[in-house]
Amino acid sequence: MNSSSAEGCNQNSIRRYSRNLVIFLGILTVLTLACGFEALHLRSLQEGAARDREEALQLSDQLAFGSDHLTSAVRGYAATGDPLYLDEFRRELEQDKNRETALVRLGKLGLSASERDLLQKAKSNSDDLIKLETEAITLAEQGKLDQAVPLVFGSRYRDSKKLIMEPIQQFRDSLSDRYGQQSEDLSGQARDWAAGGLSLLVLNSLATGAVLTLFFWRRVVLPLTSINRSLRSLLSGQKDVVIGYQEEASEVGDIARSLERYRQASDEAERQRWLKNQLAEIADTLHQAETPRQFAECLLNKLVPLLGGGYGAFYCWQEQEDQLRWWGGYGSAENCETRFERGQGLVGQCQLERKTIVLSELPDGYVKICSGSGSASARSLILVPVLSNGETLAVIELAGFQAPTAQQLEILEAAAPTVCLNLEILQRNLKAQKLALELQGYRTSLNFSQARAERLLFAEDPS
Structure with missing residues (x-):
């Protein structure tokens, strides 16, 4: 075989094809895994968003609870003058601090500017209501319950209370809408990535099957089987054995061409032995x-x-x-x-x-x-x-x-x-x-x- 043919063999070898196929299948596998991991990541983000939504709703409930707790305590004290209600009011205001705790934790959840404004508005209105509640407590401490009760049960108090609860409810609605849309977007993206990963997995499986069937079976298994039959025929002493696949520009072709050179060398050696034997017989006869x-x-x-x-x-x-x-x-x-x-x-x-x-x-x-x-x-x-x-x-x-x-x-x-x-x-x-x-x-x-x-x-x- 000349050098150009050998170069062609090197350029189209099974090793080169196999390397390219491995790279191709490896890329498909990496892309499949990437799609799967991205889908899992999006599912994780979706679950995290759901947890953040649940936590934000709970904290908004805690904020409302703190305000309601103060309202309940101040109304009880204004109506009865019982110091237990006063202690409960002060404990919520100075120790439990449900409002402040809820606001601090909500601030760490990555809220939008409008949501922060709603919380700040609810907190400001709650502080204003506390002033009214403090005024009612002062009247109750002075024994002026007849003045304290209308103050905490009147329309002014209800309006102030409404100014607290409305921003909280708006915050909850905004939170539900935002996290709901985010969850839906993440879910859609996760589905898309999962579908892409599944498609790549199917493509990978089909490519692997095609490689095994069309490439290795036709380019490796069948040629080697044919060459093996030819080699067995040579070993059994058959003449005129044809080594197939010599035109293949691959390692299989190299094997076939090597066997053909071996066959030719063997035939030449056999021919030389036969020729020498015949010449020896002729010489012996003529002698x-x-x-x-x-x-x-x-x-x-x-x-x-x-x-x-x-x-x-x-x-x-x-x-x-x-x-x-x-x-x-x-x-x-x-x-x-x-x-x-x-x-x-x-x-x-x-x-x-x-x-x-x-x-x-x-x-x-x-x-x-x-x-x-x-x-x-x-x-x-x-x-x-x-x-x-x-x-x-x-x-x-x-x-x-x-x-x-x-x-x-x-x-x-x-x-x-x-x-x-x-x-x-x-x-x-x-x-x-x-x-x-x-x-x-x-x-x-x-x-x-x-x-x-x-x-x-x-x-x-x-x-």
């Missing part, structure tokens, strides 16, 4: 040949079936005759040519050019492949030169019904040096045998001449 005919037949009997052919011939260069002579054949016709001059025919041309000649789609009848049941025309022809030091020692001619494969051509070219080595050995052996025979002939002739000379010598000797 046993003692005659040219045996050499040619041993070679062709091995090469022709190995290449799936049906015809073969072996031509060896004869220096004395300056031509190629037929040494042996395989499935050849009886009338085939047995001698070729340099450059004559394809055999001579192969010897002259010193390179392999391959012909396909031969015409009918060009080369006949014969058997016991009949004959047929070959469709392809191969001529391989056997070279030694740049010179052609022999030519191997093969024919078959199919065009030769690259592997068949490779074994032919690889076998040529082995054939050359064994051919040279055979030729040296043949020369040695010829010299030995000639020497034996010379020795026999010499012995014969010597014996004849001795006979003649003995015949001429008179003694």
Whole structure:
């Protein structure tokens, strides 16, 4: 794979997609949690507003209670002159201080300006009423109950009392309206945030399901399952196994391409072992040949079936005759040519050019492949030169019904040096045998001449 493809793999890797998906799902999760927390926060604010409203209403009741307590005590004292009512009045005014306590606590609740004005108005009117109540108490202490009673039960007192209770009631109404609207707003916002969180949760679930189904299942699980099946097929020794997903620009594609490189390396190693074994068998077979005919037949009997052919011939260069002579054949016709001059025919041309000649789609009848049941025309022809030091020692001619494969051509070219080595050995052996025979002939002739000379010598000797 080239660098651009590798770069494409890095740019579109599963790791990158997974990181982006994790970031996307993480963002969805964070947004979902944020919506949930915001909804909870708004619910908490709503509950806090409800508590503040309840507390403010209670404090307004306490403010009204303080004023009513003073009214009850002063009326009781004015009507009866009983000092217990006076003590109760002073205890409320000086010790219990319900009005002041309520106002202080109300001031801490974050009231609006109008609400503070209403409270301040109620407090001011209450202080004015206390002055009237103090006047009634003074009359009662002097024994002037007939004057004190009309003062605290009359219209003036009721009007002053009304000026206190009306602002308090207005305050309560304003408080109820404001907190009610605030509670409604917070409730609506909380619902919106909760709905948004629920929507994000659904989207997160759908995205997670889509990632698991569409991405990891299709981009990881299925490819790895297919690659695993291919790997098992390779381990079982099956041939022509296709490793899928090599075009994937991801880690899965890297695995597939690595397995494909391993498969190619394994096939190449197996092919080399097979080639070496075949060459070793050819060399062993040729080593046993003692005659040219045996050499040619041993070679062709091995090469022709190995290449799936049906015809073969072996031509060896004869220096004395300056031509190629037929040494042996395989499935050849009886009338085939047995001698070729340099450059004559394809055999001579192969010897002259010193390179392999391959012909396909031969015409009918060009080369006949014969058997016991009949004959047929070959469709392809191969001529391989056997070279030694740049010179052609022999030519191997093969024919078959199919065009030769690259592997068949490779074994032919690889076998040529082995054939050359064994051919040279055979030729040296043949020369040695010829010299030995000639020497034996010379020795026999010499012995014969010597014996004849001795006979003649003995015949001429008179003694």
